[in-house]
Amino acid sequence: MGAPKxxxxxxxxxxxxxxxxxxxxxxxxxxxxxxRWAHAAxxxxxxxxxxxxxxxxxxxxxGDYEDLVQVSFERIVRTLTGxxxxxxxxxxxxxxxxxxxxxxxxxRGRTRERRLxxxxxxxxxxxxxxxxxxxxxxxxxxxxxxWLQDTLSRMNADQAQTLLLHDVLGHGLAEVASMMGVTVAAxxxxxxxxxxxxxxxxxxxxxxxxx
Amino acid sequence: MITDSRVAELLAPFTEPEDDxxxxxxxxxxxxxVSRMVDVSLAPEERxxxxxxxxxxxxxxxxxxxxxWGGARLWRQATPTGAAGIEVVAxxxxxxxVQGDKSSDLSLGAPTQLSPEGxxxxxxxxxxxxxxxxxxxxxLLENTKVSLxxxxxxxxxxxxxxxxxxxxxxxxxxxxxxxxxxxxxxxVIDVGTIFSVSVEQTxxxxxxxxxxxxxxxxxxxxxxxxxxxxxxxxASGSEPSKPIAAAAPADVAVEELPTTQSPxxxxxxxxxxxxxxxxxxxxSGLANxxxxxxxxxxxxFETLVTRYPDSQLAPDAKAALARVKGRLESRP
Numbered sequence: 415m416g417a418p419k420x421x422x423x424x425x426x427x428x429x430x431x432x433x434x435x436x437x438x439x440x441x442x443x444x445x446x447x448x449x450r451w452a453h454a455a456x457x458x459x460x461x462x463x464x465x466x467x468x469x470x471x472x473x474x475x476x477g478d479y480e481d482l483v484q485v486s487f488e489r490i491v492r493t494l495t496g497x498x499x500x501x502x503x504x505x506x507x508x509x510x511x512x513x514x515x516x517x518x519x520x521x522r523g524r525t526r527e528r529r530l531x532x533x534x535x536x537x538x539x540x541x542x543x544x545x546x547x548x549x550x551x552x553x554x555x556x557x558x559x560x561w562l563q564d565t566l567s568r569m570n571a572d573q574a575q576t577l578l579l580h581d582v583l584g585h586g587l588a589e590v591a592s593m594m595g596v597t598v599a600a601x602x603x604x605x606x607x608x609x610x611x612x613x614x615x616x617x618x619x620x621x622x623x624x625x
Numbered sequence: 626m627i628t629d630s631r632v633a634e635l636l637a638p639f640t641e642p643e644d645d646x647x648x649x650x651x652x653x654x655x656x657x658x659v660s661r662m663v664d665v666s667l668a669p670e671e672r673x674x675x676x677x678x679x680x681x682x683x684x685x686x687x688x689x690x691x692x693x694w695g696g697a698r699l700w701r702q703a704t705p706t707g708a709a710g711i712e713v714v715a716x717x718x719x720x721x722x723v724q725g726d727k728s729s730d731l732s733l734g735a736p737t738q739l740s741p742e743g744x745x746x747x748x749x750x751x752x753x754x755x756x757x758x759x760x761x762x763x764x765l766l767e768n769t770k771v772s773l774x775x776x777x778x779x780x781x782x783x784x785x786x787x788x789x790x791x792x793x794x795x796x797x798x799x800x801x802x803x804x805x806x807x808x809x810x811x812x813v814i815d816v817g818t819i820f821s822v823s824v825e826q827t828x829x830x831x832x833x834x835x836x837x838x839x840x841x842x843x844x845x846x847x848x849x850x851x852x853x854x855x856x857x858x859x860a861s862g863s864e865p866s867k868p869i870a871a872a873a874p875a876d877v878a879v880e881e882l883p884t885t886q887s888p889x890x891x892x893x894x895x896x897x898x899x900x901x902x903x904x905x906x907x908x909s910g911l912a913n914x915x916x917x918x919x920x921x922x923x924x925x926f927e928t929l930v931t932r933y934p935d936s937q938l939a940p941d942a943k944a945a946l947a948r949v950k951g952r953l954e955s956r957p
């Protein structure tokens with residue numbers, strides 16, 4: 415993992431009084447050893463990217479936001495302390511990819527619940543609760559966002575995640591491939607298929623006049 | 626970088642900066658999450674201790690490598706050509722795979738390769754995802770048990786047996802291939818779609834509930850079959866349909882779509898867009914027949930039969946066509 419040492423050193427310094435800045439390996443070793451300062455350092459380092467990723471994909475502050483942050487960090491720690499180590503170019507980018515995965519799972523869960531229990535049919539919809547000013551523009555933007563979230567939650571998970579990592583979070587294909595544990599060619603195929611599927615669903619939506 | 630401008634446009638809600646994103650102050654209990662992180666990293670150590678954990682990890686790794694090598698050899702010998710392994714990911718909670726005499730708990734978040742045999746079971750608050758080489762994704766929700774024996778068995782068909790609980794299936798459209806969820810009460814056959822099947826225990830016995838999110842499925846049950854499209858549901862007859870708003874009573878076609886009492890006929894995959902047109906034509910013909918506009922009914926049925934000769938609705942349309950023509954001939 416290639417998180418800049420200076421970031422970690424600064425964080426470590428704020429949590430301990432040791433004069434020698436810890437290396438990334440020291441922090442990770444601290445996490446493996448269950449040392450609280452190391453977990454706190456890791457949290458502080460990665461929280462911005464985790465929060466930004468969750469909020470970028472989910473957009474609204476739902477009641478389960480804290481749960482999603484916690485799930486993201488649990489997965490991060492499990493992977494760091496588990497036997498399966500991943501080779502990534504950047505620790506924060508890798509954490510972002512985990513948060514993207516968590517966000518995607520959350521979207522899929524919401525879609526499933528909405529479909530199964532018709533939650534949206536009772537009471538005012540989220541769209542109707544959007545407040546003015548420029549209500550129409552906001553309504554249109556919100557509808558577009560909801561369609562996109564719904565569409566991604568229905569797509570093949572690997573394709574959707576590749577699309578999010580590359581197109582939304584701005585990672586290069588090599589980095590996406592590394593994060594997902596596949597070859598660059600496979601990542602390229604997933605991205606291409608994800609684009610095709612997104613366009614196909616948009617075309618179907620246009621035909622149905624759902625816009 | 627997004628190269629396709631249309632894709633960029635569609636993804637704009639995610640990529641455009643949102644004014645209030647940075648200003649949001651979402652409340653997160655940092656200490657609680659850090660404590661949870663510590664718990665997670667300490668969890669294995671609580672049982673074994675640090676040194677024992679390293680030794681156990683090495684032993685496990687060696688055992689796993691040996692088992693993988695041996696399993697792969699056995700798998701190559703035992704698996705018919707065309708069959709493939711499946712990947713299972715435990716998303717949360719306790720997920721147990723049983724293959725032969727061996728039972729193992731799956732690691733959270735780590736993909737596990739399994740051969741299509743045995744069972745997979747989730748406990749309360751657990752969730753798992755099965756991915757097949759054919760691109761199918763099947764989510765197992767909590768308290769669910771499935772049999773994997775027929776999953777990916779052949780190139781043209783595969784099936785998942787749902788003992789109890791609920792599964793959600795995302796099935797890519799692949800002409801010539803079928804995927805079926807089998808319960809004690811029904812067979813749910815996909816036609817390239819997203820759907821859920823649950824088996825719930827009720828006072829009168831297990832009840833199967835099918836809900837289609839996207840695309841179309843065919844539900845076969847003793848005494849007939851029903852075709853379900855997006856947002857439609859079906860429930861088996863062991864209990865009156867009440868939990869799901871759109872659920873239809875058992876043995877009744879959903880939204881007046883025709884059912885047949887005949888044995889299962891070969892299933893041909895259809896594209897959802899043509900299925901909608903086929904359904905529309907059949908409905909139109911039936912509506913005209915009811916109104917007594919027999920000429921218009923004949924036109925609609927004939928259009929369906931000639932334009933979509935392979936349609937699953939074609940037999941119904943042909944039967945209706947014969948009936949209407951008989952009525953026309955008997956007119957003075």
